Every structure is written in structure tokens, then in C-alpha cells.
Amino acid sequence: MKQAEKEDYLQNYDLLKKRGKPFFPYAVLKDASMMLVVFVVVAVMAIVLGAEQGPKADPTTTTYVPRPEWYFFFLFEVLRVLKPPWLVPIATVGIPTVAIVLLLLLPFYDRNAERRPERRPIAMIAAVMSISAMAYLTFLGASAGTPTEIDQPAPPGTEAGLQVAAQSGCLACHKIGENGNDGPGPELTEIGDMLPRAAIARSLQVGPAIMPSYAELPPKKFDDLTAYLAALNGNE
Amino acid sequence: MPKLPVPAPLRRPSKPGEGGNGASSNGTEGGPGGGAMEQAKHGAAEGASGVAGWLDERSGATGFLTGMLFRKVPKGTNWFYTLGSATMFAFAIQAITGVFLAMYYTPSATQAYESITHLTNDVFLGEFVRGMHKWGASVMIILVFLHMGRTFFFGAYKYPRELNWVIGVVLLILTMVMGLTGYLLPFDQRSFWATVVANNITATGPVVGPYLADFLRAGPEFAATTISRFYAIHMLLVPGLIAALIGAHLYLVVKLGTTAPPWLKGEKPKSLRREEVG
Numbered sequence A: 001m002k003q004a005e006k007e008d009y010l011q012n013y014d015l016l017k018k019r020g021k022p023f024f025p026y027a028v029l030k031d032a033s034m035m036l037v038v039f040v041v042v043a044v045m046a047i048v049l050g051a052e053q054g055p056k057a058d059p060t061t062t063t064y065v066p067r068p069e070w071y072f073f074f075l076f077e078v079l080r081v082l083k084p085p086w087l088v089p090i091a092t093v094g095i096p097t098v099a100i101v102l103l104l105l106l107p108f109y110d111r112n113a114e115r116r117p118e119r120r121p122i123a124m125i126a127a128v129m130s131i132s133a134m135a136y137l138t139f140l141g142a143s144a145g146t147p148t149e150i151d152q153p154a155p156p157g158t159e160a161g162l163q164v165a166a167q168s169g170c171l172a173c174h175k176i177g178e179n180g181n182d183g184p185g186p187e188l189t190e191i192g193d194m195l196p197r198a199a200i201a202r203s204l205q206v207g208p209a210i211m212p213s214y215a216e217l218p219p220k221k222f223d224d225l226t227a228y229l230a231a232l233n234g235n236e
Numbered sequence B: 001m002p003k004l005p006v007p008a009p010l011r012r013p014s015k016p017g018e019g020g021n022g023a024s025s026n027g028t029e030g031g032p033g034g035g036a037m038e039q040a041k042h043g044a045a046e047g048a049s050g051v052a053g054w055l056d057e058r059s060g061a062t063g064f065l066t067g068m069l070f071r072k073v074p075k076g077t078n079w080f081y082t083l084g085s086a087t088m089f090a091f092a093i094q095a096i097t098g099v100f101l102a103m104y105y106t107p108s109a110t111q112a113y114e115s116i117t118h119l120t121n122d123v124f125l126g127e128f129v130r131g132m133h134k135w136g137a138s139v140m141i142i143l144v145f146l147h148m149g150r151t152f153f154f155g156a157y158k159y160p161r162e163l164n165w166v167i168g169v170v171l172l173i174l175t176m177v178m179g180l181t182g183y184l185l186p187f188d189q190r191s192f193w194a195t196v197v198a199n200n201i202t203a204t205g206p207v208v209g210p211y212l213a214d215f216l217r218a219g220p221e222f223a224a225t226t227i228s229r230f231y232a233i234h235m236l237l238v239p240g241l242i243a244a245l246i247g248a249h250l251y252l253v254v255k256l257g258t259t260a261p262p263w264l265k266g267e268k269p270k271s272l273r274r275e276e277v278g
């Protein structure tokens, strides 16, 4: 902004301010009504929706839904889009960092003196695109189920392992047959062809990248699970 | 404008020559003393009467408060301008309900879950307060984004309010951090596993990522130390930062004034035009 534009703005602002109304009681009244609305909304939600409590956290049990709060869905969904391991840091850190920096520095690179939305086409297009992207990703995250059943029949002798896999939240991040989400983790439908059982077991113990470690599963369940995964070779 | 019961020292000072501004009587029952003007004149000499007078003589607060309350907001200020104070109010709800939750919460791996169960099922209004805190968080997030959208579409981040935008972005991030750290505290399956994943996500960050994740986890396993670490961050560190930054944010709002809607053009009233020539 040039000096003249600054002075112009301040002068215009001064005039509008002179013709305005005092903060008290006019703005205060509006603010207070809005606060009342906020209070009523929160109180009604608290009464109607309550505050349920899930089963106690337990690293060794198997039923859980690894899901963030809804306002983090859009960040989590980026991980499904950028799935290959070498892209993961871009999704987890790169994109959010770039977004934050762009947001922080907005007043410093948008130096146009114009304030009317209809005369700031670039800013408006960028904003509408970001808002749509966030809304779309939030919607995807909200509609991504965390199924607890696997329809594809287990390879002979590994039914127990199928149960463990179905109920351990793997499907939140992996796809097995027709069930589960395609990402952030790779599809497991033919994992037995790609990795030997020992490597699968190692993956489960370490928890590669963002995957949690399953080292605390009871040994029996752990063995069932690896046997099942190792038998998944797409020949069914 | 309807007559409101404003304590006398806070009333708008009368314009010179207008006489008294309706400050009813002088300090009945130790109530606030006379009109602000008189007080300014006589306060120091006579010793102001009443509590408000006493406070004012020692703090000069009324000057500040009248300045705050009777500053003008520009023409055209509309309902979108209430989103900021609504956000602040949502933060206040979180702070107050949070204090009550803290009275019952035990930040340890063995007792966190049980203390929440106890709070939810046994404590008077426990579930209601917890519900308000839980849903208030979502409402606050929505309000922050709406408020940011308002300042963006109105071009309010431009000169001279750039600094307030920057403070706002930091507030936005801190609000998200509150959501993240609070999610672990009930310590049920969902919050546990979601936080494991969130922590793993942190660990994928370059250079500092793994260290930050280690620091948050506070040990090789997710356990008691993790909870108390998240708890301290969630109820001391971040809310303190947010409160301080809201203070700075509002200081700038009062100092610079809120924007007028961008499509309004100020017209000079006749009297002013003459003044300029003269």
C-alpha cells in the first residue's frame, strides 16, 4: 500500500467512524445477543447430545475407532490422497505448514488497497477454493466409515485372524477386499504375496509411519492376525 | 436510547455548557459519587466519595472505561461483527466449564478414565458440564473460522490491522491445539488410539518431528506421563497463551477501531467541510 492510499483509508475511516454509533449500548447489545445464542446452542447440545464415554483405553484390546475430532478430518483426509510413503511427510507436515505460512503472511503479500470483495477476484477465488477443499475433505472424512466386518472369506484356517483384523480398526486405514478405506495405508487384500509373514509381523510391531504399533496385542491374537494377513494372496 | 442504569462515573460526560448529565444524586448510601465531570474536578481535592470514586482516584479506570464504552463503532457495523466476541465468549465457556472439570479430573493412566466416569455419572450436573465443554469446543472452532472468514471477506486484515490478523492466525492454531490435546484426556479407546495416530503423524515431521513426538509422549509408551503432559498443556500452557493473545487482539481492536464494511464510503458532513476550509 502506498502512503497516499493509507492516508486515504484513514481519512475515509475517520468519517465513517464519526457517523457511527457508540459501542455502548449498540454494539454491546448485538454482541450480548449473539453470546446468548452461543450459550443456548452449547447448552442444548450438551443436554441433547450429552457426553458419552467409550470403553476405557487399552493398548491390548482390539475394538476401537482411530478417528480424530471432526475438525481434523480435512487434515487426515490429505493422508488418503497422498498415500505413497515418500509423500507422507508432505501430507502430514508440508501442506499444513505451507497453509499456515500463507495464512500468517496474507496481509503482507496481498498489498492491494481494495477491500470490496467483488473487486478482489483473486483473493475471493483462492478463498472459495480453499473453503470448498476443506469442506469436501471434511465431508469425505465424515462419511468414511470404520467398518468392523470383512466380507471377503478368510483363507482356510485363518478365521480367527480375520476377526482380529476386522475388529482392530485396521479398516480405518487399509482396504481388505471390498471393505475398509483406501488409505492412508496400502491395500492389504494381497499383502501375503508382497510380504513374508515375518515382515508383516515386524510392521505390526513397529507401526510404520503413522500406523500405531500393535506390539501390545495378546500373543495369540497377534499370531492369528499375522497368519491371516500372510495367507491373503488374492487367490481366493 | 433508553436510559440504562449506568453507574455515574461511567456515564458519558456531558458536553461543556450542557449542565449536569443526569447523574441523579450525590452518593446516596455510599453509591457512586457525582457526575464524571464534577468528579474529575473535585475528586482529587475533596477525596472522591463512594467505592467507584475511591477506585477511580487510584486507578484512573473511569477514563479508560468511558473511552472504551463510548468509542464510536463506524457506520454500517452489522451482525457479522459479533463473531469475534462470540468466539471470545465460547472461550470463556471453555475456561469456566474446564475449571469445574479440573476439580474432578485425575490425570493418570489408571484413574483418568474412572474420574471421568465418576464425574459423568455421579456428580451433580457433571454430564451437563462435560457436555458443554465437549460441544463448546466444536462451537468455538466453528466460530473462529467464521470470524476469520468475516475479517477476510471484509478485507479487515489490511492496513492498519495486519498485526491483528497475525495474532488471529496464532489464536486459530492454538485453538486447534486445544482440540488435539483435550481429545486424549477422557482416555477412552477412541481418544487413546486417535492420539497415538496424531502423535505418529507428528513424528513424520522433518528434523524436529520425532523429538516433538517423543516429548509429547513423554516416554516410550503412551501412559501416565503422557496424560499429565497433555493435561498441563491443555489446561495451563495453551489457555494462558490464548488468554494473553486475546488481550493483545482486543487491545488492537480498541486502539484501531473495527473496520467499516468495505462498500461504505465516508461523506463529509457540511460542518466538517467548512472547518477544513477555515
Ligand code: HEM
Residues within 6 Å of the ligand: B080, B081, B082, B083, B084, B085, B086, B087, B088, B089, B091, B144, B147, B148, B151, B156, B157, B161, B164, B165, B166, B167, B168, B169, B171, B172, B175, B242, B246, B249, B250, B253, B257, B258, B259, B260
Ligand atoms: C480465539 C480466537 C479469537 C477471538 C476471541 C477474537 C476476538 C476478536 C474480537 C472480539 C474482535 C472485534 C471485532 C469483531 O468481533 O469482528 C476481533 C477482530 C479481529 N480479528 Fe479476531 N478473534 C479471534 C481469532 C481471530 C482469527 C483466527 C483471525 C484471523 C486469522 C482474527 C482476525 C481479526 C481481525 C483482522 C480483526 C479486526 C477486524 C476489524 O477491525 O474489522 N481473529 N477479534
